[in-house]
Amino acid sequence: MTQHRITDETRSDAATHHLTLRFSSTRRGARLARQLAVQQFTEWTGLPYDSDPAQSVALVTAELASNAIRHGSLPGRDFRLTLLHLPRALRIEVTDTRPERLPTPVTPQSADETSGRGLLLVQAYADRWGCGARDAYTKTIWAEVPLHTTGS
Structure with a gap:
């Protein structure tokens, strides 16, 4: 699992399919983004909805969307979900409106947190993930979920 700060690496050049949609910065928006990501993933890959990779897509999308709402939203501003079907992974990108609020380094927290x-x-669920601000108004957090689980 590697964290990168570069967002354009292996982006749309290698993607066989891509989809971008905006969602309201609400819990409902996050839920719809998660459901859409899994639906699109299963359509593009032919994997079942309850497969391990599809469940990983659901978890990662839910977390990134939730973070965009909790830490990256401004009143009245939506977040954007982009899905890119790469040769070995699904790249999930969530873009919000708070470029000054980059995530803190990932460290294990105490059990009391x-x-x-x-x-x-x-x-844990993505092969790679990272973040970056492409302009003065937005930041994108992305993660690449492998299409197949280890050993398959």
């Missing part, structure tokens, strides 16, 4: 473990989950 009630929050702050989300990016640890992203790191």
Whole structure:
């Protein structure tokens, strides 16, 4: 699991399919983004909805969307979900409106903490992930979920 700060690496050049949609910065928006990501993943790959990779896509998308709402939203501003079907992974990108609020480095938290473990989950389920601000108004957090689990 590697964290990168470069967002354009292996982006749309290698993608066989891509999709970008905007969602409201609400819990409902995050839920719809997660559902859409899994639906699109299963359509593009032919893998079942309950497969390990599809469940990883659901978890990673939910966490990135939740973080965009909790830490990256401004009143009245949406977040953007981009899915890129790469040769060996699905790249999930979530773009929000707070480029000055980059995620803190991922470190294991104490067992008493009630929050702050989300990016640890992203790191566990994604081959690579990272973040970056492409302009003065947005930042993108991305993760690449492998199409196949180890050993398959």
